[in-house]
Amino acid sequence: MHAHFSAPTKGTSPYLLAGSQLIFNIGFYAVVPFLAIFLRDDLLLSGSLIGLIIGLRTFSQQGMFLLGGALADRYGARVIILCGCLVRISGYLLLALGDALTPVVLGACLTGVGGALFSPAIEALLAKAGTESEKAGKRSRAEWFAFFAICGELGTVLGPLLGSLLAGFGFQRVALAGAGVFVIALLVLFFCLPRTQGKAETLQVLPWWKTFRNPRFVAFMLAWSSYLFSYNQLYLALPVELTRSGSSEKTLGPLFMLASILIITLQMPLARIARRIGAARILPIGFALLAASFVSVSLFAAFPATDNWQRHLPAACMVTLLTLGQMLIVPVGKDLIPHFAGDQNLGAHYGALSSMGGITVLLGNFLLGGQLDNALTPSVEASIAWLWLALLPLLSALAMVVICRPFLHRA
Missing domain, CATH: 1.20.1250.20 (MFS general substrate transporter like domains)
Structure with a gap:
């Protein structure tokens, strides 16, 4: 039905x-x-x-x-x-x-x-x-x-x-x-x-379960979920970096303001650029930026922070790259959902996408959260913890190259 x-x-x-x-x-x-x-x-x-x-x-x-x-x-x-x-x-x-x-x-x-x-x-x-x-x-x-x-x-x-x-x-x-x-x-x-207008028939499992019958969409959901996991690190991993650099928690406010300013000023221009380039090229770039945001912190994590404004640079780089990746990924990725859904059961498809992200955030934070304990103080282990975080979006970037191949020539 x-x-x-x-x-x-x-x-x-x-x-x-x-x-x-x-x-x-x-x-x-x-x-x-x-x-x-x-x-x-x-x-x-x-x-x-x-x-x-x-x-x-x-x-x-x-x-x-x-x-x-x-x-x-x-x-x-x-x-x-x-x-x-x-x-x-x-x-x-x-x-x-x-x-x-x-x-x-x-x-x-x-x-x-x-x-x-x-x-x-x-x-x-x-x-x-x-x-x-x-x-x-x-x-x-x-x-x-x-x-x-x-x-x-x-x-x-x-x-x-x-x-x-x-x-x-x-x-x-x-x-x-x-x-x-x-x-x-x-x-x-x-x-x-x-x-x-409501429907007379009773709610059945079939409509939303159909979202899992499209293997390409399932692969897309799995790859997409690393975006939600990565962006969630603004709440979990970013405070860890502030602790390592000796910054106050009050620094979170300006950093979130930085993300908001970037989105308000750049979201529409980047969306138009992304539309011209196409999903097959933009989504891998967006996920690569997410991975790069964690790599940027790993480059500093092994060394003691300076006593001047430069100690904020790793956190600012992380927020900037994460936000740029989000601005490229979200409009283009959500625009693809009707193509997977065939304009049917759109609510279920968007819901499935977010549900998969929620599961990934829960499991990812549980499995990798302990690694962040090693990033509280400067050390080689601190750098490795950030590289672990970078691995998931990097894999998604590679996966999106294959998943979005049918959309390569879509206008």
């Missing part, structure tokens, strides 16, 4: 979808970056338990993307997006009102599940809207994904600013503010998203 993505009765505005991503990221980054501080300072949890809770939150989002995409294909994007907002609001309320471990863990997981519901549905709607725009001779689908990324990055900058302004009032107030942001998003989307 075929389950096609439910088309809206009227066109969905890509600007509405990009604006939604802006609001979603403001609400997300106003709360989640401060969660670990709350768990440590207020609930007095151990570092290992904090890491487990943060990991569960991440996996509950990325790991559930496949289900969220399948539900969007079955019931229509609008209802799943609205449900996702409601679930995230309930998660934030649990974080705001809970004063024990159980409601906090449940709230953290619900924030992830909410994102798993609305994110693949939003992306699938954007793919359809971008296709219509491209057919009309307007902005291409890849360029819409690039614009979408810029709006998301603006939210990434504004969210922590909102959280910082409220941090002095306690984490509960921050969580309530995040819930308020998603209430606003819920109301706007309820009135502005076109209605979708």
Whole structure:
């Protein structure tokens, strides 16, 4: 039985979808970056338990993307997006009102599940809207994904600013503010998203399971997942490098600002360049840049850091190369999904892509996280730890050369 993505009765505005991503990221980054501080300072949890809770939150989002995409294909994007907002609001309320471990863990997981519901549905709607725009001779689908990324990055900058302004009032107030942001998003989307027509048949495994029947797409998912693993190292490995170089954790702020500035200023031009060059050439280059970001740190990791501004160079190189790789990979890679899907079950395909990334992040961090303990102090072992991190995106770069060969001459 075929389950096609439910088309809206009227066109969905890509600007509405990009604006939604802006609001979603403001609400997300106003709360989640401060969660670990709350768990440590207020609930007095151990570092290992904090890491487990943060990991569960991440996996509950990325790991559930496949289900969220399948539900969007079955019931229509609008209802799943609205449900996702409601679930995230309930998660934030649990974080705001809970004063024990159980409601906090449940709230953290619900924030992830909410994102798993609305994110693949939003992306699938954007793919359809971008296709219509491209057919009309307007902005291409890849360029819409690039614009979408810029709006998301603006939210990434504004969210922590909102959280910082409220941090002095306690984490509960921050969580309530995040819930308020998603209430606003819920109301706007309820009135502005076109209605979708549900399907009479029951939800079956077949629609999303078909995403695994295309060997080339499965290979693409596996290779793509190293992007999510690599970019996740901004949260896991970058603080390790700051410790080795004797930098303060306050340096994280300017480094994340550097990434945001690069994306806001360069994403659209790079997306146009990538479109002209083509996915078969750009994706290997993008993954090679991810690998190079870790290699750049390994070149310095064996030596004591200087006492001047130069000690920040390895971290700045890592952030710059990771961000450049991301800007090349994401719009072009997500633009390929409709070609794999044949414009059917788009939500499930985008969901499967994110779910595979979530699994890779969980396993990769577990298997290689111990290596980073060796990178806390200057040594040869520190360099080797960074080279291990570089191996996965390097393998993906080589794999993409083969996987994307059919798209070599695609315009």
